[in-house]
Amino acid sequence: MTARYETPLNVPVSRAIVMKAEREACKESYLIEGRPDMFHEDMVHYVTDEQFAYAAGVKGNHGREKPAACIYMGKFFAESLILAETGNSIGAIQIAGTASQAQIPFFVTACDYTLIGEEFFAASAYLSEKPELVGGVKGQDMIKLVIIGLILVGVVLRLGFDMGIININIMEPISC
Template identity: 75%
Template sequence: MKDRQFWTVTAGLALVFIVYWFLGHPIFKTDRIVMFFAVVLMIGTLIYYIRMAERGDQIFLRTIPGLKAIEEAVGRSTEMGKEVLYVPGIMDMDQVETVAGVIILGYVARMTSRYETPLNVPVSRSIVMKAARESCKESYLLEGRPDLFHEDMVHYLTDDQFAYAAGVNGIMNREKPAACLYMGKFYAESLILAETGNSIGAIQIAGTASPAQIPFFVTACDYTLIGEEFFAASAYLSQKPELIGGVKGQDMLKVVIISAIILATIFRFLHELGWVGWNVLDFLTIQ
C-alpha cells in the first residue's frame, strides 16, 4: 500500500465501474467480462510495478551469465589488441529486439571506451545506423573519452539479408575480431555468422527472441541470451525504471496466468468427474 495515489485512483475507477454496472451497463458486452478484467489486471499490474521502480524501490533482477561474459569478451579483445564486432541484427527499429540490441550496444560501447578497445558495428538499416551511432557516442561521452569515438565505427553495409551476412563474414575473416556479439533480430543468416565467428576462434555471445534461431546460436556460440533473458538484459543494463518495472510486472503476470491455468485444469477435471457442476470453460470462453 505504499503507492497511495495508485490505489486511490484504482478505488475511484472501481467505484465508477460499480455505479455504471448497477445503472444497467449500456453498450457493455457482459459475455466478454472475463476479457475485460484480464486486460484491466494486466494494465494495472504493469503500471503498478513501473511506478514502484520510478519511486526507487528495489526490484531484484537475477544476474544473467551472458551479460557477465560480455566484459570477459571485451577484456579478451583488449589483451589481444583486436576489435569487438557487434552485430545488431538485420531488422529495423520497429522491432523490439533491435531496440534491445541497441541498448546493449550502449553498454558494450562504454566498456570498449573504458578499455580503449576498437569497436566495429556493421548494420543493415539506415535508421539503426543512426540510433547505434547516437548510443555509442553517448557511451563514449559518459566515459569521458569522446576522442575515441568516430562515426565510422558504426557503418552501413546493405539491406539485403545474405549480402549483409556475406559482408559481416568478410569483416570477420579480414579483421579477425577477438569477440563477436550478435544482439537483435536474426533469421537464416544466424548460423552463417556464428559458424564464421567460431572458425576464427572468437568468443561469441548472442541474444535473440527468434525461436527458430536460438538453437543455432546455442550450438555455435559460447553464451546465448534466450528469449526473455534478452529483453531482461536491456532492462538490467540500462537501469531505466520503465524497463525494470515492466520486466517485474510481466513476471508477476506470468505467475497469475500459470496459477489460472492450473486452477482451471483442476476445476475442469472435477467437472468431468461430476463432482463440480460449474463448467470453467463456459466462464473462460470468449463468445
C-alpha cells in the first residue's frame, strides 16, 4: 500500500533472524505494485533484541519522524504500552494486533483499532488471500459452532432433568 500511494515506509525489527524475511516481504510488495524503484534496503532495519532498548529506539524514531500511522502486529510484552503511548502522543493513527492477552488492554486503551486474539490470525488469513489459511479459519469457526451447539444441548437437557420436564429412567424396563 505504501508503494501505491508513494508513502515512506519504516519497519523497525527486534529480531535479527526475522529481518531478512521482512525485507523480502517488503521488496515483493513493491515489485507487485510495479514500484521496485521505491524499495530501499534500509526501510527494514534492525534495532535490537532487548525489549526496552527496542521500545526506546522505536520511541525515538517516532519522536523524530512523526509518522502518520503506526501498525503494531505480533507478540508484544511490556514494550506495548511504551509504543502505543508514544504513537498516541504524536497523534498517529494506530492499529495493533496481538494474541498476547496481557498486552491487549494497553493496545485497546492507546490505539485507534485493535485486533484481539483470534482476530489477528483471521485478518492475516483474509489479507493473504491464501485458500488454505482462510479455510483453516473457517474450519475452526465451524468446530466452535458445533461445540457451542453441543454445550447448549447439554444445558437444555440438564435443565429439563432438573426441572422434571424430561424424565428418563434407565433402570426401568421398557414395556411394550
